[in-house]
Amino acid sequence: MWKKIVPLSLVPVLLAGCATFTNLTPQRQARNANHLYPVEVAFNTRQQSLRWESIQPFVNVGADFYPMRPTLLMNNRWEGLVPVPPGTNTVRYRYKFDFKYNAVGNQPQNDSAISPEYSLRILDR
Numbered sequence: 001m002w003k004k005i006v007p008l009s010l011v012p013v014l015l016a017g018c019a020t021f022t023n024l025t026p027q028r029q030a031r032n033a034n035h036l037y038p039v040e041v042a043f044n045t046r047q048q049s050l051r052w053e054s055i056q057p058f059v060n061v062g063a064d065f066y067p068m069r070p071t072l073l074m075n076n077r078w079e080g081l082v083p084v085p086p087g088t089n090t091v092r093y094r095y096k097f098d099f100k101y102n103a104v105g106n107q108p109q110n111d112s113a114i115s116p117e118y119s120l121r122i123l124d125r
Contacts, residue, residue, distance in 0.1 A: 019045045021095055021115035024077070028121045036081040037120060041068075041095045043076055043113075051108060054100040060114075061093045068095075084122055091120050 022042040029037050039059055057068040057078040068080035084091050095115040100108040 019043065019047070019097070019113040021113075023095075023115070023118050025118070025120065027119065028123055031122050031124050035084055035086060037084055037091075037122070038079060039068075039082050039093065039120070040071065040077060040079045041115070042074075043078070043095075043097055045113070047101060049102040051100045051102065054108070056098040058096045058098070059093055060096050061091060065096065082120065084120070089122050089124075091122070092117050093120065094118065 020043075022044070024040040024042060025038070041057070043055070043057070052075075057080075058065040059068060059080045059082055060066075061082055066080055066082065068078040071077035071079050082091060082093055094117045096112060097114075098110070098112045101111055103109040
């Protein structure tokens with residue numbers, strides 16, 4: 001009986017990967033006329049079952065989610081734009097990555113990873 005239970009108890013450990021986010025966005029940016037500010041993130045994980053082609057990254061500001069696009073010539077970096085209303089000096093944001101991973105069996109499963117919260121300060125010229 002133990003021969004059946006022990007391998008099954010290791011499945012969550014093998015599927016769990018440690019996701020790391022590297023925020024590549026400067027903490028301060030000069031205010032601009034269009035009120036859109038670029039953000040960039042690098043996403044890394046040791047989760048071997050992750051399907052990289054299924055990743056859908058977003059920037060989360062408050063209750064809003066803005067899609068991101070892959071950075072050219074990079075395989076683990078994404079960039080997007082965050083709107084900051086005129087008169088607002090600081091915005092808090094985080095990154096969310098939705099993806100699929102290969103699970104035990106035939107069907108891929110959905111999962112997501114959320115970064116810590118970051119802060120962007122807008123400087124008046």
